[in-house]
Amino acid sequence: MDQPDIKDIANKSGFSKKENSFLLKNIRPMGSTIADVLVRDGIIQQIAVGINDPGKGMATFEGNGAILLPGFVNAHAHLDDNLLGVPWPRNEVPASGIEDMIAYSREVWMGLGLSSRVQSVRQVRASIAAGITHIRSHVHIQPDYGFEHVEGVLQTREAYKDLIDIQLVAFPQLGVVSDPDTLKMLEEALNRGIECVGGIDPSSRNRDPVGHLNAIFGLADRFGKEIDIHLHEPGDLGAFAVELIAERTRALGMQGRVTISHVFCLGMVEDPYLDKLIDLLRENRITIQSAGAGGTPLPPIKKLVESGVTVCIGTDGVRDIWSGFNSVDMLDRIRMLAYRLRYKRDDEIEMLLELATNTGARVLGDQNYGFEPGRKADFVVMPGTNLKELVIDQPKRTYAFKRGVLVAANGECLIPV
């Protein structure tokens, strides 16, 4: 297949990584009242009403009353196998179970001959344009892919390291128990610089939940890494996996260092059991990541948050063969979650926005994020009446800044290719 050149993305003039001091006037932090923000050397100096123009050639941006949010945090991506910028290949998967889709998406990906380096750059640039400043991405670790996915995403991370924070998870989509090569590859991926150990459906993938989880937790313990496990298993089978994960988290003292992604089972079990699972999650400070999904119950995000469980939000794979319908935009993801969970009230949408910003940054371990003097100037500006209207209208991002550098304007990534 012809691959469009990524240089077709307009190469904007005037971009400079060194310009990271400016005054942003007339914005409304979190949709509140009008203020100005002064940024020096990429650090927030002051947020106040009517800051005087510091002059001396410092750039000034006019916000016109737009809303200022901290940068979006996409806590669950698959940068290495999207189909952005590629003509849509027909999806003719014969069935739609997870196993069928894993096999089918591998087959299509291999057939297209795409590059994880090129595709991850495409998603990173689209993410920057959408005001995303942080991504946690799961990278495929499996023998038939070799290290093409790992190296592609590591190269992209290096190239964009000043412009977006990317944390990587070594993701053994095919399991680890049945194939010793995968476990060796996971080790090698951690040695090459991947930060977290991934896992997937411990009972259904390799028919050996204890074997799978012990391998993953053992690896994370040995390398001192965090864990983020895909868990699609339904009902009581998924809940059993949550229990096993919580037991290992406690045993290894990994509280606060384990995330479970998707966790549809939390939307399926009955209330008394759900309450028990919630206690386990809270006690072991296990984070739940939800990207939504169309045809399955979802974790009850509001109940989890109100119960003291940390919840973050991601896009999951975007424009990929799984369905193709996920977009890179976290506002679109929040809309989908609100739609599925029947969140209509503005305060419910504000909660989801909090998870997609401040909470997500905490999960990704960024201590320097947020609207306080001394923190990094990672933020995004867009027009809107209030926070819910941002999710309804999904306006182009007026400006996006990373460490004080203007990385996107009017919905376009400004970074030269």
Added chain:
Amino acid sequence: MDQPDIKDIANKSGFSKKENSFLLKNIRPMGSTIADVLVRDGIIQQIAVGINDPGKGMATFEGNGAILLPGFVNAHAHLDDNLLGVPWPRNEVPASGIEDMIAYSREVWMGLGLSSRVQSVRQVRASIAAGITHIRSHVHIQPDYGFEHVEGVLQTREAYKDLIDIQLVAFPQLGVVSDPDTLKMLEEALNRGIECVGGIDPSSRNRDPVGHLNAIFGLADRFGKEIDIHLHEPGDLGAFAVELIAERTRALGMQGRVTISHVFCLGMVEDPYLDKLIDLLRENRITIQSAGAGGTPLPPIKKLVESGVTVCIGTDGVRDIWSGFNSVDMLDRIRMLAYRLRYKRDDEIEMLLELATNTGARVLGDQNYGFEPGRKADFVVMPGTNLKELVIDQPKRTYAFKRGVLVAANGECLIPV
């Protein structure tokens, strides 16, 4: 509240209702191979490869290989109470049941002091920009609204009658049994030109399913009108209503003239009973309309279609106080339905597009719709590899034509305000 002037929508120069003959070159009907389309006096003359330029000043549009679809049909709208172009009012509804939402949305609508005339114009213009050529819209009939909604939408329909086909349903959102004034208002609405009789949740709204349905069917029979009933009732209660509706359809000989909208219950009952309901729907030629929904099971559209039941698709209320998250674009609606119903294959998406075009036009009674010589030139052009990619990327509509008149280009409605 300040209402933005609808004249702020750019008043394009050069628009003419009289120019309805043209040659459209290099498009791909339904995503197939390249062809040209010749239109004279608003009627498709020829669809063929390499049609010669007819000259004599006839306009020519270059398609550049874009996809040509017949105009989208939105089979379920609420033109009279959207919040398009209005700053988002906070939603602080205390609960989220249907009854709560009906009460709350009335309260907000009344408080905002908006005009159904202005709001329906906004939605009609946005719909035209999105390539929609036909709308069925439910209009609120209830004593506290008087005829403001009816008159507002009737005026909008008259003003845009050459540019979009609008069919109206008199919609007694509060029921008809408990309030004799509503029944009188329904009659009056039909006398003023509304084509269809609406209804809603016959058991739960007024606690008298037979009274509700007999009133509605009696009215439709007396006036010779079609019926379109909102049915949100779950499980066996909803299924009971389907049975009652089918009995009355048969008794009055109204086969092919009754639609049930939403019908979540079809996604909730067990298979043997579902099969019985499907038989009732097919035998009585009752149409099912689905607009999707986030937090409830949905009718199994593919199974219904494969069983010979007619299914059409609508947006439901857009940017309204119910959730705010529905958009006017039928491609967005198809994406939502695919997401909810786990339709991933391209042929499943193509089926949904068929429902949102050809099937919808048949439900709305348009005999002159479709890609055949002699039919009206109601169609829309947009770039894409294939039909599913349109739903994934939702590109701006390159051109939209209604009866051969160019009504939108590059995603904007061209009609002067």
